Amino acid sequence: MPRILVVSAGPSPYSGTEAVGEHVAARLTEAEWQVEHLRVRALPPAALLGADGSDPVVGRAMEEVSGADGIVLATPVYKASFSGLLKVFLDLLPECGFVGKVVLPLATGGSAAHVLAVDYALRPVVQSLGARHTVQSYFLLERHLGRSNGSLRMSPESTDLLDSVLEQFREALIMAAGRGTPGAGPRP
Numbered sequence: 511m512p513r514i515l516v517v518s519a520g521p522s523p524y525s526g527t528e529a530v531g532e533h534v535a536a537r538l539t540e541a542e543w544q545v546e547h548l549r550v551r552a553l554p555p556a557a558l559l560g561a562d563g564s565d566p567v568v569g570r571a572m573e574e575v576s577g578a579d580g581i582v583l584a585t586p587v588y589k590a591s592f593s594g595l596l597k598v599f600l601d602l603l604p605e606c607g608f609v610g611k612v613v614l615p616l617a618t619g620g621s622a623a624h625v626l627a628v629d630y631a632l633r634p635v636v637q638s639l640g641a642r643h644t645v646q647s648y649f650l651l652e653r654h655l656g657r658s659n660g661s662l663r664m665s666p667e668s669t670d671l672l673d674s675v676l677e678q679f680r681e682a683l684i685m686a687a688g689r690g691t692p693g694a695g696p697r698p
């Protein structure tokens with residue numbers, strides 16, 4: 511069973527990106543995959559900013575990355591790039607921190623003008639960490655997101671597109687694990 515780590519990197523306690531991360535983690539859990547959701551904002555700030563890998567909480571986060579087969583990186587677009595919080599976290603990883611892993615980049619943003627921000631800014635960083643395969647990224651416009659009774663509401667169009675991106679992620683993980691042809695495993 512592939513192990514998935516969803517890393518969400520919105521700094522706000524009301525982060526829409528984090529809610530998307532929760533949604534993705536729930537969808538993948540439905541497929542009976544082993545899923546953890548790491549909220550970078552919950553890591554100890556001094557250890558995070560001081561790149562202190564000896565901090566037990568930060569150390570555990572590093573182990574979660576190392577033990578995952580698939581990583582979902584969920585970030586808000588800030589200033590036409592991915593969040594500084596995500597960069598601080600990625601900078602903690604060893605040079606080959608994503609070797610052998612399948613990575614799915616996800617972003618939320620306010621403007622369709624920045625729909626490519628993940629591809630030009632985050633994708634090269636993921637490649638530099640040695641990811642085996644980075645699947646098609648997905649950008650969610652914040653106006654397609656909302657909350658109702660504390661849970662995430664997404665436009666039907668966004669939900670369908672996100673599902674199809676998760677399907678590609680699932681197929682890439684199955685291929686990477688050498689478990690046979692796409693379509694043979696559990697569906698998100």
Ligand SMILES: Cc1cc2nc3c(=O)[nH]c(=O)nc-3n(C[C@H](O)[C@H](O)[C@H](O)COP(=O)(O)O)c2cc1C
Pocket residue numbers: 520521522524525526527528585586587588589590591618619620621622623624652
């Ligand atoms: C400091 C800041 C900078 C932002 N810069 C951009 C930007 O350059 N492009 C964009 O499309 N949206 C931008 N936004 C909008 C956010 O990407 C959008 O509101 C996102 O959904 C916020 O996610 P969060 O709730 O997880 O923080 C910015 C928001 C903030 C607070």
